[in-house]
Each structure stands twice: as C-alpha cells, then as structure tokens.
Amino acid sequence: MISDSIPSASVAMAASNPKDFAKKKRANRSAKLKQCKLDARREQWLSQVKNKGVCSKEEVNREGSTPGGPMLHLKNERGRPIEKLEIQPRSEEEIYGDGSSTHHYSDSESSLSNSPTSSVLGSNDSGLNFTGSSSSSSSGQSSISSSSINGCCSGNTSEEDEGDAGDDGCLDDWEVMADALAATDNKQKQHSPNSEFCSSLSEKHENAAELGSQLDATNQPFSGIGLLNANPESGGMTKQGGALNRCAWRPDDAYRPQSLPNLSKQYSFPLSSEKHFGQRGPVWGSKNLGPIPTTCPICFEDLDDTDSVFLPCLCGFRLCLFCHKRILEEDGRCPGCRKPYEFDPVEREATLDGGSLTIKLARSCSMMERS
Amino acid sequence: MVDFARVQKELQECNRDFEVSGIKVIPTSEANLAHLLGTIPGPSATPYEGGTFNIDITLPHGYPFEPPKMQFATKVWHPNISSQSGAICLDILKDQWSPALTLKTALLSVQALLSAPQPDDPQDAVVAQQYLRDYQTFVSTARYWTESFAMVSSLGVEEKVQKLVEMGFPEASVRNALESVGGDENLALEKLCSC
Numbered sequence: 163m164i165s166d167s168i169p170s171a172s173v174a175m176a177a178s179n180p181k182d183f184a185k186k187k188r189a190n191r192s193a194k195l196k197q198c199k200l201d202a203r204r205e206q207w208l209s210q211v212k213n214k215g216v217c218s219k220e221e222v223n224r225e226g227s228t229p230g231g232p233m234l235h236l237k238n239e240r241g242r243p244i245e246k247l248e249i250q251p252r253s254e255e256e257i258y259g260d261g262s263s264t265h266h267y268s269d270s271e272s273s274l275s276n277s278p279t280s281s282v283l284g285s286n287d288s289g290l291n292f293t294g295s296s297s298s299s300s301s302g303q304s305s306i307s308s309s310s311i312n313g314c315c316s317g318n319t320s321e322e323d324e325g326d327a328g329d330d331g332c333l334d335d336w337e338v339m340a341d342a343l344a345a346t347d348n349k350q351k352q353h354s355p356n357s358e359f360c361s362s363l364s365e366k367h368e369n370a371a372e373l374g375s376q377l378d379a380t381n382q383p384f385s386g387i388g389l390l391n392a393n394p395e396s397g398g399m400t401k402q403g404g405a406l407n408r409c410a411w412r413p414d415d416a417y418r419p420q421s422l423p424n425l426s427k428q429y430s431f432p433l434s435s436e437k438h439f440g441q442r443g444p445v446w447g448s449k450n451l452g453p454i455p456t457t458c459p460i461c462f463e464d465l466d467d468t469d470s471v472f473l474p475c476l477c478g479f480r481l482c483l484f485c486h487k488r489i490l491e492e493d494g495r496c497p498g499c500r501k502p503y504e505f506d507p508v509e510r511e512a513t514l515d516g517g518s519l520t521i522k523l524a525r526s527c528s529m530m531e532r533s
Numbered sequence: 534m535v536d537f538a539r540v541q542k543e544l545q546e547c548n549r550d551f552e553v554s555g556i557k558v559i560p561t562s563e564a565n566l567a568h569l570l571g572t573i574p575g576p577s578a579t580p581y582e583g584g585t586f587n588i589d590i591t592l593p594h595g596y597p598f599e600p601p602k603m604q605f606a607t608k609v610w611h612p613n614i615s616s617q618s619g620a621i622c623l624d625i626l627k628d629q630w631s632p633a634l635t636l637k638t639a640l641l642s643v644q645a646l647l648s649a650p651q652p653d654d655p656q657d658a659v660v661a662q663q664y665l666r667d668y669q670t671f672v673s674t675a676r677y678w679t680e681s682f683a684m685v686s687s688l689g690v691e692e693k694v695q696k697l698v699e700m701g702f703p704e705a706s707v708r709n710a711l712e713s714v715g716g717d718e719n720l721a722l723e724k725l726c727s728c
Contacts, residue, residue: 459632460539460632461536461538461539461597462538462539462542463538481632485598488598489598489632493632497631497633497634498633500629
C-alpha cells in the first residue's frame with residue numbers, strides 16, 4: 163500500500179486542476195492558522211486515528227482499482243495515514259519544508275474538494291491532515307491525523323466513484339462549505355483554544371462529508387453537518403461538535419463571507435418585531451379600539467384570555483365568543499358599529515396587516531364557518 | 534331565555550348613578566326580572582321638564598340580542614309617542630338595536646327623543662300634525678299632559694293610596710295595583726278599573 167500511495171501522490175499532484183490556484187491563497191492562510199495548534203492536537207489525533215486507520219485501510223483496498231486523478235490523490239492520502247501512524251512527531255517546518263511542499267499542499271487541497279473544508283476547520287487538524295498528506299507526497303512526511311482524515315475522505319470518494327458520477331457537484335458543494343467554515347475555524351481558534359473541540363469539529367466535518375457524499379452528491383454542506391450526529395464513529399465528540407457547528411459565523415467574524423445573511427440581524431428582527439408588535443398592540447388599541455374591556459359588554463361575563471384577543475370586527479368592538487356566535491346566528495351585525503360581520507377571511511386578512519391580527523381573524527372565521 | 538345575570542348587573546349599574554342621570558330601572562316584581570319599570574326625568578327646556586315618566590319595559594327572551602320592548606306607562610304628548618298606548622317610535626328599540634346597548638342607554642335615548650321630536654316620522658299622527666302646524670298649541674298641550682300625568686308620581690305612596698282609596702277601591706288592591714305599575718297612580722287607577 164505504501165508503495166502505491168507514493169506514486170499515486172505524484173499523479174495526484176500532476177492531476178491537480180489549474181482552477182485550484184485561486185484557492186491556494188485560502189489554503190495557505192488556513193495552513194498558517196492550522197500550524198499554530200498542530201502540536202497541541204497531535205496526540206489527540208493519534209488516538210483518533212488509530213480507530214479510523216482501520217477503516218481507511220479497508221477503503222484503500224477497495225479503491226485500488228478506481229481510476230482518475232482525484233482518486234489517485236485520495237489513494238495517496240489514504241496510504242499516508244497508515245504510514246503516518248508510525249511517524250508521530252511533525253513540526254511546522256516539516257509541513258512547510260519547502261516551497262514545493264506548500265504548493266503541493268495547496269494543490270492537494272484544491273484537488274480534494276474536501277481538503278479546503280478540513281483546512282478551514284483548520285485551525286483544526288483536518289486541515290493539517292491534508293496539508294500533511296500533500297507535503298508528504300513531496301517530502302514523504304505525513305501526519306497521523308491526516309491519515310485518519312484521509313481514510314474518511316477516501317471512503318467517501320471510493321463509494322462515490324463506484325456508484326455515483328456526481329462527485330464533482332459534491333466536491334463543489336464541499337468547497338463552498340469549506341470556504342464558509344474557514345471563517346468559523348479562525349474564530350473558534352481565537353475564542354476557544356480547546357483542541358478537543360477543534361478535533362471533534364474536524365471529525366464531524368469528515369463524517370459529514372462522508373455521509374453527505376454517500377447520501378447525495380448535491381447535498382448542502384450544512385445538511386451534511388446535520389448528519390454528523392447520526393454517525394456512530396463520531397460518538398460523544400460529535401455532539402459537542404454539532405453544537406459548535408451550529409454557531410457558524412459570528413457577526414463580528416472577520417472571515418465571515420459577506421454573501422451570508424447577517425444572522426444578528428435575522429435574530430434581532432423577530433425580537434424587534436415582537437417588541438414592535440408589543441408596543442404596537444397597545445398603541446393600536448388606544449388609538450382605534452380603546453382599552454380591552456375586562457368583561458364582555460354583551461353578557462357582562464369576564465373575558466378570558468381567548469376572548470380578550472378576539473377581535474371580530476374592524477371597529478374594535480370586543481365581545482366574548484359566545485355572544486359573537488349568538489349574534490352570528492341571528493343578527494350578524496357588530497354590536498359596536500352595527501355593520502354586518504364580514505365573512506370572507508381573505509378579505510379580512512387583506513385589509514389588516516399584522517400576523518397576530520390575521521390569526522385572530524382566522525379563528526373567528528372558523529367560528530363563522532361552524533355556525 | 535333572558536340573560537338575567539346581565540339584567541341584574543344592568544340594574545345595579547343604572548341605579549348606582551341615579552343621582553346623576555335621574556334614570557332608574559326597577560323590577561316590577563322580584564320574581565320576574567323580564568318585566569321592569571324604567572323612570573326618566575323630563576328633559577329641561579322642554580314641555581316635559583319637571584315630569585317623571587314611567588316606561589314599561591318588557592324583556593324578550595332574546596334580550597340583549599333582541600331589543601327590549603318599551604312603552605310609556607305615563608301619558609305623554611309627543612309626536613313620536615302614542616298618546617293612546619305610549620308606544621315609542623325609536624329606531625334603537627327596533628332595527629337599530631344593538632346588544633351593546635343597555636336599558637339605561639335605551640332610556641337615555643328615549644329621554645333624548647323627548648327633547649328632540651321627529652315629526653317627520655311620527656308615531657302619533659295627530660300630535661305630529663299639531664307639532665308641525667301649531668307648535669305653540671303643541672307645547673301647551675304637552676306641558677299640560679306633563680303636569681297632569683308625569684308629576685303625579687311626586688306624591689308619596691301613601692298619598693296615592695289615600696287618593697285611590699278615596700275613589701272607593703279597597704286599600705289592599707290599591708297597593709297591589711300601585712306596586713305592579715311602579716307607583717303611577719294613573720296606571721294603578723286604570724288597572725283597578727280594568728279588574
């Protein structure tokens with residue numbers, strides 16, 4: 163396997179797409195970020211890799227027959243993990259050893275759509291893994307963590323190759339996801355130096371990549387993340403990661419993609435709208451309807467919660483549901499304005515703005531239908 | 534079925550500010566809240582000033598979703614009130630009734646009707662003709678009726694009883710008749726005569 167992996171790695175380098183140059187910058191940036199915490203996480207990765215290394219081996223065996231540049235590249239990575247398990251210590255210098263290694267690193271990431279994701283996660287190990295694999299292709303050095311990740315990735319690709327021609331689409335999706343996640347990783351680095359979190363995150367992403375690619379080549383990256391929880395391998399780590407993953411970008415995150423909607427605004431909007439409605443309800447009532455009576459003006463019984471929000475007529479005359487029903491059965495006119503109650507819910511909703519109001523009206527309308 | 538809970542509360546509400554509005558509603562009998570007697574003062578600056586007008590109120594089964602039946606128990610000379618039966622021509626007591634209205638607001642409307650006759654939509658054609666053709670005569674007639682029929686109730690109950698007993702009716706039946714008509718001696722006299 164090792165021998166195969168080395169030649170395949172060279173092939174992968176050659177096969178890397180020219181498109182990927184645009185992504186090199188990204189990869190380099192993420193790589194720097196990743197390097198800072200490589201050492202601290204290495205040991206954790208080692209333990210994790212052991213578990214996944216087995217899987218990766220099996221996958222590699224399967225893939226041996228699959229053709230294609232990216233496939234070869236993946237093979238290289240897979241092969242490496244196994245090798246790398248043995249090579250524990252790895253320094254930043256090794257990774258960046260020479261310009262070519264860096265270049266390879268970028269190429270490998272570009273060739274593997276998944277790699278950007280991992281690199282993004284990057285502060286986390288997944289990024290390191292890919293970096294390591296790429297660099298290893300040139301320098302022969304590899305990281306254990308990369309092996310574990312590669313195993314996962316290879317599994318994905320192998321399955322896809324075997325049964326699905328939609329790899330490219332899937333890869334593209336993951337590239338997008340990787341870009342989006344890069345910002346998150348950076349932020350997480352700053353805020354949470356905990357290596358476990360990062361590692362868990364990277365694992366999850368890997369798992370997500372697997373699941374996503376297996377299930378659907380066009381799956382959204384986030385849906386893939388959602389699937390992480392279902393992955394038995396991720397175990398308890400996944401849960402933590404899942405919670406973190408949902409945090410996504412913070413509004414003040416420097417690397418947050420501009421194309422993303424401003425979550426803070428989104429969250430603030432409903433809140434503000436609630437406030438708005440809250441303020442507006444009383445205002446509305448005071449201007450047009452007057453204070454909400456505590457008793458039904460018809461039967462003089464106390465209005466319960468349902469009755470107090472029941473507004474059957476635009477004139478604002480409130481009454482209890484019982485009296486309203488009674489009136490609909492006979493007169494059908496609002497006691498407050500003597501105009502007949504409107505029966506067309508669509509018309510009412512059109513004339514009124516405000517969700518809560520329409521809901522109330524809908525209920526009253528349903529009553530009318532009953533009666 | 535009449536909503537007696539509402540009627541009870543209406544009576545309490547109405548009689549609470551009797552000093553301000555001068556409008557009073559009392560049940561003719563404790564047992565039957567569907568039959569009430571309303572009392573309104575004659576509005577000032579009208580021929581009806583100083584008079585106290587009794588209005589016989591009968592609550593239909595659908596009250597308050599149906600308007601209460603009201604008619605003057607006290608004789609009134611007014612274009613929109615029958616001089617014979619006391620029937621009132623008022624829209625809110627017919628098609629313009631609203632469940633949001635109460636006995637007190639209805640009586641207030643009747644009181645307003647006294648101060649603002651509508652001869653174009655008469656209940657009593659004779660009075661309406663007089664109102665349109667000879668307003669002074671109308672005013673004097675209305676004033677006379679007020680003094681004759683609407684101010685009698687200012688007498689105390691015992692005085693009314695005394696007066697009727699002097700007419701030859703037994704005191705027990707006089708008291709019953711007065712009580713049943715809300716103290717109006719003219720109505721009591723009619724009732725005693727009809728018995």
